[in-house]
Amino acid sequence: MRVAAGLIGIECGPQGIALAQVERREDGSPLLQRCEFRAVPPAEQEAALKALVQEHGLQDMPVNLLLHPADYQAHLLDAPEVAADELRDALRWKVRELVGNSLTDYVVDGFNLPEDAYRGRARRSFCAVLDKARMQAGERLVRHAGLRLQSIDITEMAFRNLGLLAGAEGINLGLLRLRSSEGLICIQNGSELYMSRRIEQGLDQAGEDFANVILEVQRSLDYYEGQLGKGYIARLLLLPMKRLGEPTLAALSSGLAVHVLPLRLAELFPGQPAAELDDAAQAFCIGAVGAALRQEAG
Structure with a gap:
């Protein structure tokens, strides 16, 4: 069965860097081609990722970069009454009082929760606030490794991807x-x-x-x-x-x-060697796997 082009999920944390590579069969089912964690301090992660990419010939592959939970703030806000393409700008205005510094130092994004949540009361939006300098550092890390940054994601959405597969x-x-x-x-x-x-x-x-x-x-x-x-x-x-x-x-x-x-990788990806990791390795890699499972709408 032919396999479609894959996606790499990367998560950098204080203890190291995790990389997962997921490809899709013709029927849409995922193949976990690679899942690794390198225990390196933040100062060495750029070099470690570049070496990992070269070692496995992953150059120019698309990446969904997963933000570590410590790198962003999550807020639940009243949903602004705007069109979907105006949501990001509207949320920026709503978080002004929640952020101590100027909004020019931050990246704001989010999404509306489903309409049937909260029993018909005011609709809510999930909003993530990221220091712009942290985002730029992530972009540099991916670019320096010879990869292509396709998207930046948060832990909540990576977990959503895992749950959907589960x-x-x-x-x-x-x-x-x-x-x-x-x-x-x-x-x-x-x-x-x-x-x-x-x-x-x-x-x-x-x-x-x-x-x-x-x-x-x-x-x-x-x-x-x-x-x-x-x-x-x-x-x-x-x-x-x-x-x-x-x-x-x-x-x-x-x-x-x-x-x-x-929740174990071997059950999400039965019979796939890359999923056969011990519990500690799975704990470090699970976020990156969820990021690699991302599928663009449409």
């Missing part, structure tokens, strides 16, 4: 990532992202007692089912973790009123 069509599906200091839960139905919420409790705070983490997650689930009025959540997928994966899964499964399952 079977979100027609059901309410949640994805949960827990890190040392914080977490993120996203809930979608099909390709529509309905809710995204940062969780203040991380693994460092949890220790051996996951009660506070469970409480934060359950509040998010209750908010989705109650305030948004979207009904019960069929599954909550726990993304790969660098540590404490099994005890976290066990604690969530026994403490939450939802079916909790681990």
Whole structure:
């Protein structure tokens, strides 16, 4: 079966750089051709990415650059009454009071949440605010490596792509990532992202007692089912973790009123060698994989 041109997802974080390459079969199903993490400090990531591109002959491939969660602010705002092509400019005006410096120092973008969210109340927009200097640094990194920057994405949308591949069509599906200091839960139905919420409790705070983490997650689930009025959540997928994966899964499964399952690359990409990574490597790479799964509308 012929394979269509692929897309590379890249995420740079404080501990290293992750790269994933996804190509599409004729039927649209994805092939995970490559998935790697290089543990290098930020000052060395530009050189590391260039070496990785040369090593695998990836020059001039299109890239979806994923912003690390620490690199942007996320806001939920009342949706402006404007046409879709005017949304970005309208959101810039709305975030003026939320940003301390001049808006000229920032890039603002966003999207409207589905019309049936929030039980018919005022429609909401998800807005991301990025320091312009950080965006320019990302552009330089991609260009220096010999790649082509096609798009820049946020973690919430990368998770949406993972959820869609994991079977979100027609059901309410949640994805949960827990890190040392914080977490993120996203809930979608099909390709529509309905809710995204940062969780203040991380693994460092949890220790051996996951009660506070469970409480934060359950509040998010209750908010989705109650305030948004979207009904019960069929599954909550726990993304790969660098540590404490099994005890976290066990604690969530026994403490939450939802079916909790681990999300593993080998199940998203069955029989594909690039997906056979240990949990820590998957945790570092999962965002880049979600970015590489992006498909342009139309």
